Amino acid sequence: MTSPPTFDRQLLRRLADLARLHVAADRQADLQGRLEKIVAAFAALRDLPPLRDGSEPDAEPGVTLRPDLAEPPMAPADVLANAPRHAGGAFVVPRVVEA
Amino acid sequence: MTTLWQASARDLAQRVQTGATSARAIAIACFERIEAHDDRLHAFVGLRRHAALAEADAIDAAQARGEALGPLAGVPIAWKDNLVLAGELATAGSRMLAGFRSPYSATALLRLQRAGAILIGRTNMDEFGMGSSTETSAHGPTRNPWGSDLVPGGSSGGSAAAVAADFCPIAIGSDTGGSVRQPAALCGVTGLKPTYGRVSRYGLIAYASSLDCVGALARTVDDLALWLAVVSGEDAADPTSRGQAFALPDPTRPRVDLRGVRVGVPWELNDPGLDSEVLAATHEAIARVTDLGATLVDCSLPSVAHAVPTYYLLAMAEASSNLARYDGVRYGLRRDAAVRCEAMMAASRSAGFGDEVQLRILLGTFALSVGYHDEYYGQALRARQLLRADFAKAFAACDVILSPTSPVAAFPLQSRIDDPLAMYLCDALTVPASLAGLPAISQPCGATPDGRPIGLQWTGPADAEGLLFDVAGCFQRHTEHHLRRAMP
Numbered sequence: 001m002t003s004p005p006t007f008d009r010q011l012l013r014r015l016a017d018l019a020r021l022h023v024a025a026d027r028q029a030d031l032q033g034r035l036e037k038i039v040a041a042f043a044a045l046r047d048l049p050p051l052r053d054g055s056e057p058d059a060e061p062g063v064t065l066r067p068d069l070a071e072p073p074m075a076p077a078d079v080l081a082n083a084p085r086h087a088g089g090a091f092v093v094p095r096v097v098e099a
Numbered sequence: 100m101t102t103l104w105q106a107s108a109r110d111l112a113q114r115v116q117t118g119a120t121s122a123r124a125i126a127i128a129c130f131e132r133i134e135a136h137d138d139r140l141h142a143f144v145g146l147r148r149h150a151a152l153a154e155a156d157a158i159d160a161a162q163a164r165g166e167a168l169g170p171l172a173g174v175p176i177a178w179k180d181n182l183v184l185a186g187e188l189a190t191a192g193s194r195m196l197a198g199f200r201s202p203y204s205a206t207a208l209l210r211l212q213r214a215g216a217i218l219i220g221r222t223n224m225d226e227f228g229m230g231s232s233t234e235t236s237a238h239g240p241t242r243n244p245w246g247s248d249l250v251p252g253g254s255s256g257g258s259a260a261a262v263a264a265d266f267c268p269i270a271i272g273s274d275t276g277g278s279v280r281q282p283a284a285l286c287g288v289t290g291l292k293p294t295y296g297r298v299s300r301y302g303l304i305a306y307a308s309s310l311d312c313v314g315a316l317a318r319t320v321d322d323l324a325l326w327l328a329v330v331s332g333e334d335a336a337d338p339t340s341r342g343q344a345f346a347l348p349d350p351t352r353p354r355v356d357l358r359g360v361r362v363g364v365p366w367e368l369n370d371p372g373l374d375s376e377v378l379a380a381t382h383e384a385i386a387r388v389t390d391l392g393a394t395l396v397d398c399s400l401p402s403v404a405h406a407v408p409t410y411y412l413l414a415m416a417e418a419s420s421n422l423a424r425y426d427g428v429r430y431g432l433r434r435d436a437a438v439r440c441e442a443m444m445a446a447s448r449s450a451g452f453g454d455e456v457q458l459r460i461l462l463g464t465f466a467l468s469v470g471y472h473d474e475y476y477g478q479a480l481r482a483r484q485l486l487r488a489d490f491a492k493a494f495a496a497c498d499v500i501l502s503p504t505s506p507v508a509a510f511p512l513q514s515r516i517d518d519p520l521a522m523y524l525c526d527a528l529t530v531p532a533s534l535a536g537l538p539a540i541s542q543p544c545g546a547t548p549d550g551r552p553i554g555l556q557w558t559g560p561a562d563a564e565g566l567l568f569d570v571a572g573c574f575q576r577h578t579e580h581h582l583r584r585a586m587p
Binding site: 005012014015016018019020021022023024031034035037038039041042044045046048050051055056057058064065066074075078079081082083084085091093094095096 | 198199200202203335338339405408409411412419423426427428429430431432433435438439440441442443444445446448449452457458460461462464465468471474475478479480481482483484485519520
């Protein structure tokens with residue numbers, strides 16, 4: 001088993017990008033320290049042996065899928081009521097595709 | 100005669116049903132007490148006075164017409180700020196949802212309203228349920244009615260404080276890893292986490308979906324049974340909800356003793372390393388349980404040793420996925436300075452989420468990311484499976500499992516907030532039942548020498564809520580811990 005990772009700036013940047021978060025420069029060192037300490041405390045879990053029957057557990061046991069049936073949707077005005085910006089019955093976002 | 104704010108939910112409903120007291124008088128008494136004391140405690144983040152009084156009047160009018168009233172007619176109930184009610188604000192304790200007004204209602208709240216309950220207001224909570232002290236709320240902390248320099252526990256700290264301060268007989272909470280039971284213990288009230296899926300989560304703002312449960316806090320076990328009878332049951336809007344039958348005790352024929360009940364006391368949850376005052380109160384409670392005729396049974400839950408990292412890795416991983424929905428587009432806070440869409444999302448999320456939520460999202464993202472997924476998230480799933488097997492083995496030999504609820508009694512504000520690991524350990528005794536999806540109840544069983552309440556936790560097999568009510572109700576009738584009041 002490898003040792004727990006070092007939370008350097010590169011790893012923090014990668015995680016922040018994946019999580020769509022912006023970590024300000026003055027918070028980086030503190031955050032790296034906290035992440036590293038917590039992951040180190042959790043690292044003993046990595047030594048658990050595989051399950052005896054070789055099975056893999058479910059991420060969410062006990063979920064029953066409901067029938068795939070269309071149901072009446074929420075009214076568009078209700079859906080848009082909490083949107084920070086909307087126009088013409090649509091959510092407004094910054095440009096996604098470059099011209 | 101018991102004053103209105105001291106009466107149980109069952110008593111209040113009976114008074115309203117018989118016309119002995121009006122629902123309006125109860126609601127007014129409740130709001131007057133909140134207005135007199137909540138400036139100091141900050142249990143509530145929003146009150147619904149006008150609508151609540153109108154609903155109380157409608158119940159009184161129905162009573163005057165001789166109509167049959169629901170089992171919670173006129174009972175004032177508070178709800179945690181992460182359950183949505185149509186037309187009302189819901190913030191989950193976060194800047195991210197400031198101003199969010201829900202277009203629909205949570206099933207649990209709708210069922211309460213249909214039973215005649217008066218929903219009085221939203222209670223404070225740790226942001227998105229992420230905390231054990233209610234200090235991570237964007238609305239500021241809630242203070243414990245037993246001492247204004249003490250935390251009420253969390254994340255349902257506002258609900259626990261509201262019941263402990265006698266603002267209302269029942270308050271709704273949610274319990275992902277102990278967020279009903281731990282604040283119940285720290286505030287000296289009774290709290291139930293039902294079996295996973297027992298109560299619909301439709302309308303509960305998601306934190307960790309394989310663990311989230313809607314629960315409740317009350318002064319008596321009997322009121323929790325009354326609450327569960329109303330809100331439980333299958334709901335087509337929540338595919339994890341369960342329709343399995345469960346028997347509730349007959350309130351007119353309470354259990355007189357605990358003869359025939361096999362009580363497991365696993366040493367892993369009753370470890371000598373726990374706070375000595377908590378252990379002493381637990382040992383006294385175990386002696387009382389034995390006096391009442393219960394048989395103590397040796398049992399072991401070896402996988403509890405891994406429960407805290409298992410819980411936090413799974414909860415953080417699921418939170419990182421669930422909270423991806425807050426992108427500044429459909430609802431929630433938005434920072435529009437950025438030109439590009441992804442930068443707008445990152446700016447909005449960083450401005451809207453507090454430090455603890457961002458920390459947990461980053462840890463969850465780490466646990467799910469390429470290179471670390473199997474060693475962390477995958478191993479946590481396996482550890483949960485082992486813990487479930489431990490519980491199944493234990494329940495072959497005993498009917499219920501007894502332990503303290505929290506390793507410590509209420510601690511001072513600010514004393515743990517800068518040490519996440521110390522805060523996470525507050526949940527060490529509650530996360531095992533959460534990981535196994537089992538029902539558990541916390542009730543008062545003593546106090547520290549300086550008067551801070553201590554909680555006792557009963558855990559049962561799936562669908563054994565009736566048995567938990569039975570044994571915890573019996574313990575309550577034979578002890579007086581639940582009668583201590585935090586405030587005059």
